Amino acid sequence: MGTPDPELFPLPVWRRLLTAEWRAATIRTAGYRDAAGHHGLREAVARSIGRSRSVRATAADVLVTHGAQQALDLVGRVLIDPGDVVAVEDPGYPPARHLFHSLGARVVSVPVDREGLDVNALPGGARLVYVTPSHQFPLGTPMSLARRAALLDWAGRHDAVIVEDDYDSEFRFSDRPLDPLHSLDRAGRVVYVGTFSKTLLPLLRVGFLIAPASLRPALHAVKRLTDWHGDPVTQAALARFIDSGELPRHVRKATRTYAARHELITEALAGDLAEWLDPVPSTAGLHVCAVLRPDAPADIPAVVTEARRLGVAVEDLASYCHETPRPGIVLGYGAIPTDRVPAGLARLTRSFRAVTKR
Ligand SMILES: Cc1ncc(COP(=O)(O)O)c(C=O)c1O
Incomplete structure (x- = not known):
């Protein structure tokens, strides 16, 4: 469940790109790097999700993470104080629920119906709402446009942040899907989270988040504090993988x-x-x-x-x-x-x- 096919992974290409990155020049500049991640990868991600998901972003907006899970952790660390309410979908993604709980949040389950999260059932004081609008986890339905608008409106009225986990919508079998919440967001309420765990492999541990400008300095500081910058060699190889059209x-x-x-x-x-x-x-x-x-x-x-x-x-x-x-x-x-x-x-x-x- 949720695991991509390892047989489809383009191993020879990946091996070649990785070997190319492990060269003397990389090692010579082996100091610590920017906590936001490899610049080339941030540029490649911004371009690629602009094309594939209509997410408007530049490299400066992208923070590279160890998968979606670390993105959720960083957002939680920045936004959640012990006792804060975090709303999650029910049914939903257990690792997100457990993570927010581990950060001291009071995690409240919000039912999901045919249109997605029931916005009317959101708890008034929620600081953060975690959703999977493109392909609800685990039901699979997309959140309707009306619900997306209602959720954004709700977040504006309640001063809440929405975390949009867009974990596997690259694989789609019909027409172009609805644009992400992020591209409907005019008020800077949405943190968009993406991952390469499904498009490539979970073992790469590469994902990213795109946050509103107001949250960026704090997210950058927390990333640096907890992890610094991940693996620049893998990130550089991935940048080339995307830029060369392989992705x-x-x-x-x-x-x-x-x-x-x-x-x-x-x-x-x-x-x-x-x-x-x-x-x-x-x-x-x-x-x-x-x-x-x-x-x-x-x-x-x-x-x-x-x-x-x-x-x-x-x-x-x-x-x-x-x-x-x-x-x-x-x-x-x-x-x-x-x-x-x-x-x-x-x-x-x-x-x-x-x-x-x-
Ligand atoms: C809802 C959801 N979000 C995110 C992920 C991927 O997490 P990560 O990028 O940390 O591997 C998964 C994988 O199963 C998932 O089901």
Whole structure:
């Protein structure tokens, strides 16, 4: 779930770029660097997300991080005092919830419906709202335009900051998606967070944030205090990877592969599995979610265990729910070869059958 396919990673290109960066000239200037990260990478990220996500930014706006997780940590350290309220989606991304909790926040769960986060249910005093508008984690639905506008309006009225985690929307299987909250934000309320964990590999540990100007000095100071500047060699290689056009090429190729897997799963959800599951519409990313039909009671934890016994890893949607349990499953397709998807789906169907017969 959520893991990209390591077989798709362009290893020879990456190895060549990395070797090229490990040259004497790099070492000779081996002092500490800017805590905001490698300048070339910041420029490349700004250009690339301008093109792919309509995010308006310059290199000066970009702070390179160790993945999205460190971006959330930095924002939390700057904005959260112990006891402050942080609103997160329910169901949602547990590492974000746990992180904000670890920083002393009072984390409040806000339900998500078909349009995304229920803005009317936001707690009045929230200092920070963490959302995944492009591809809600884990349901997969995009936040509607009306909800995006309402959330920005809410943040303005309550002097809150929105953290927009745009973790996997590079892989999309239909028309151009809605622009990120960041590009609708006229009041400097949104911190945009991106990562290369899905487009490339989580082990690279490279992500970034784009913050409103008012937060930038504090974020820069906290980055320097907690970590300094990450790995400039990897960052320089990544800059070249983006600038040479390898990244969009890789994303296009990977998108074709993931689209085929997504289609196979969507077909099965509309076919054999429709007896038990209703798919949650989703046209991006590395996973799909399906909820249990109200007229088809099945013990989801038992199905997940049975599927695992048969060699298929699916996730129980309940493990992402905090206050509002929803019976359902989440199917990741990043790490399974396309030709094994049909057999996996057949085994999942068998698991449902076995469990509902008991
Ligand atoms: C919602 C969400 N945000 C961010 C990430 C990526 O985090 P990182 O960049 O720290 O690897 C993931 C990966 O699973 C995710 O699901």
